[in-house]
Amino acid sequence: MANLYAEYLPNIKTLAVTTVLQTPRDGTTALWLSNDRKKVILEHADETHRITLPAKVTGQGTQHLQLPNTGELQCVNRISAAPIFDDDEPPALWSASSLNAATNLHCKRCDALLSSNKISVWKDLPSEAWAEMMDLWHCHKPEEPKHTDDDAPAKKGYAAGNKLVAQAGVGLVDVMSFLLSDDDCTVEFRSSENGDNVHEVYCITCDTALGHRDPQTEGIRLQKPYLALSQGGSRTTRSYDPAHWFSCYLNQAIETQGVRKFVFSTLPYEIWVFSTNLAYASLEYPEPKQAMKVLFRTKQGDQDVETLRAANLLIETLTLSPMLEKLLYQVLQRENFKLPDSLKKFMGWEVAVLPVLYKADVKALESATYPWL
Template sequence: MPDPLYFCELLPNIKQVSVSIDSQDGEIPTSVGLHPSKRALTVKYGAQAVHIMLPTPIDSPSTTFAPAKTYRFPASQTYLSSGEYECSSGPVQDPWEASFLFPECSIRCIACTTVVIPGGRIRKWKNLPSEHWADMMDLWHCHKPHDKDGNSEGSRYSGVGRIVAESTVGLVDPMYFLLRREDCENVAFEQTRPYEAETVACQICNVPLGIVDSKADGIRLMKWSLSLGLGSFKENGDEMLDSYTLPQWLSAHLQLLVDNTGQRKFLIKPGASILSHQHLDGSGKRIEEGNEGVHIWVFNPNTLITRSEKPTPTRAVKVYYQRVTSKGEVEGLGDIETVYLPQAVYGRFERLLEEGNATLPKDLRTWAGAWKGGWLERF
């Protein structure tokens, strides 16, 4: 008999650990016992024993449990108040923010490690303000400026203090670097449609690295397409590199959206880069878009999970999602924040959700009929 699928999740709000077990043929375990460490279950199917690792230790007066497919256990209060738990679940500093970077750092293509920004080229790194800073000015000011007719000019804040890329200065957003074009090397530029921003690609392997940001007189290099050279070198002369996975960057972006908008549900669509206005034509009107998209619900932005494929505790974002394929379905979502991803990244995003869903026990793959269960690893 093949090993069963299992998925375990810490439910931090109620301080419980959820366990779901699914054998390939739907068989119920013959016995379930708690390992002496309280960090695993020993599940037996006849003579076969399988160890199911838990995301946290559990508190239980019993060491044996009635055979079932799902369980809820109280998480260990001692563990939840420990420094180990704080380290594994507490706030994470955004990778590669300005305080982490220094002039010796280089930026490279993640696929072929070609140098895009050589070490020493950027003399200073500075964090960018939130993308929504201009929108928040209405809330920050009690007395907004008015024109001569008494009309509020709050909407004109967006033109005040326009952020512009500076030579030899790296401006750092949680998702991208904003840089001057002349500070970059080994990059190529391509414009596929008249109304879209130019794509920035690696000149060697042609992997998309970002877009041209004409409003800021610079280019945005997306962090998920990059490796960071740390300015120190191995014995063979290769620079030590730092990089993260696409799921980690995407989950960080979802967390950023939750924090900035106060919403948990978003419509993810292909065809544009994040916050780039690629879908705006010269008149400022949104052009006709396709109806393809993913309606995603960030159900738990920060949890610990273990699963069959990776038994070590992993930080993750738990999501539910629905495919959207028609204009009626899009309109039925009402007033919802739309987030655009480059087509290639959107395709990988969809695959990541589907692959995650396929690793779940059958009972967790769907919820309330229309929603599919999924998750993304996070920093």
């Protein structure tokens, strides 16, 4: 099957349209922009393919584009264009403000109910690097006046002056997980295979790994990519593709840590978020989508992050759990496989395009379900 892939590069205001044929061109092969310049259309081997362009091309009337040369199967057309998307900030998915006492947690794979009518309050944790912030505060906190209410910090669930502890009836939320008390969710515990005293958490119904018991907070950390939500007594659950979760995570990591290169803590890979404001369309997603371009490769050399920082290289370690690091790498490989061959590599890095959800996308996907990865 032929392939069409269009990518808008905002920094140089250029639309790159990649065309891939399965068989050499013949007299019936044609590639053109539609009369309103909003679509690109390919006719080849008695098939017609079309996608909506992810950028605005000026002018009117049909415009024929270059086809692959004789004997070749692929070509790229570059066209001056303007953006069609606004410069909005992507929202945090499933933040505390979007949840309420009627929110139920389910296993994404089998829809088994994990927590029902037990969480009355949801609170956002400060950032995805909150643990490091708490450690820093404990080392450098100033003198504090005595409080008449000794239980005030504990009632907040977390505070700069006390240890973060999971509380019954309170759901703590960060970009990739929920932190709940043992009493607030129904799961199965198992000791980790590597014997590091970490208890992993599984769905009782389908045996899917969902997260782990967090000894520091004395709670259960459920990872969002493996969950679905419902409201009240509704049987409809909603969830997101893992790629959406990781683009959300990486956008927040860039904002809070100020870097675009990261190394995995448990796997021998590194990533580089090359662009956060990409727009693209393909035969798989024929309508324009916003995305980020992530480069990934096996980690070069054996230098640790501290050594690289000392060399003035802006790089940080991902703050993901081992199970999420493994899932991230699987997602990057999956998205790389979808690209045309000529776009799969760049300067020694493999390339992945992760879709990014904005407010309008979230609203449109509220009831969507996705294949299990």
